[in-house]
Amino acid sequence: MTLINHSCIWRPECRDCHSWACHIAQGFHPVTALLSPPQATALAVRYASKKTGGSSKNLGGKSPGKRFGIKKMEGHYVHAGNILATQRHFRWHPGAHVGLGKKKYLYALEEGIVRYTKEVYVPSPSNSEAVDLVTRLPEGAVLYKTFVHVVPAKPEGTFKLVAML
Template identity: 35%
Template sequence: MISLNNLKNFLPTSNVVTNCIRNASKKTSGSTKNPKNPHGRPKHRGWKRQDGSTVTYGTILATQTKPRFFPGLNVGFGRNGTIFAMTNGKVYVTCEKVDLNFDHGWIQRFFSGRSGHTIYKKYFNVIPEKQHNRFRLVDEN
């Protein structure tokens, strides 16, 4: 049996310093060079309704970032370039000469340097549906 005095001979006389090492609890992930979708969600811009289709009020006819399509008869132009129907009717797309307002910021940005040229663009028109012919004269005053 080992006595307490003999045990002191085995222990060092200087103070023992213990080092604690903390390891990572999770692995680090590296970067990838080909992410799943590098450009985000697709925006699906362009024509929404074709020539000859029937639309209702507020139907979006085309979305755009640059002025590719212009509003014609019964068609509105949104702030972001969206073209929409303002009445119920049939869509007609025509190619016409454009008379641009070169004082407008959007026009200056996309058509700078072309002020003397003839420019043709696609116009969206909505021709209203025929109304009924059931009108009658109520009073002739």
């Protein structure tokens, strides 16, 4: 007597078999397979472990700008102590009535009007970096730098005593 098994879920290659004889001949019986525990030859054991700490990359790339630049434009009236420009490297140099702060910022020493000029730059001979730059320039080349000046305002309503009567 042959049993027809069209829905063998244990072995897909036996779906076309028309008897349970192929399962029994190979030592496989569906009822005992469900009731008996599986035979384990190699038993995997998991122990507690901790992953190693990974490194983080690309830190600090999104910092805000430092707002360097000109604070008072040409022609603006400034008071003594007003900051004229902030800079990281020397982009503008202090001229007449302009001081240089700790972090290379320029400030007004007197009240007056701001003026920007391009002037020929002659470095000091004691400055070795500037002297090296000048010696590498071609013959006859001239260095120009931007200088910031404050033109003092004339005080109104003051008179000079010429003679006493």
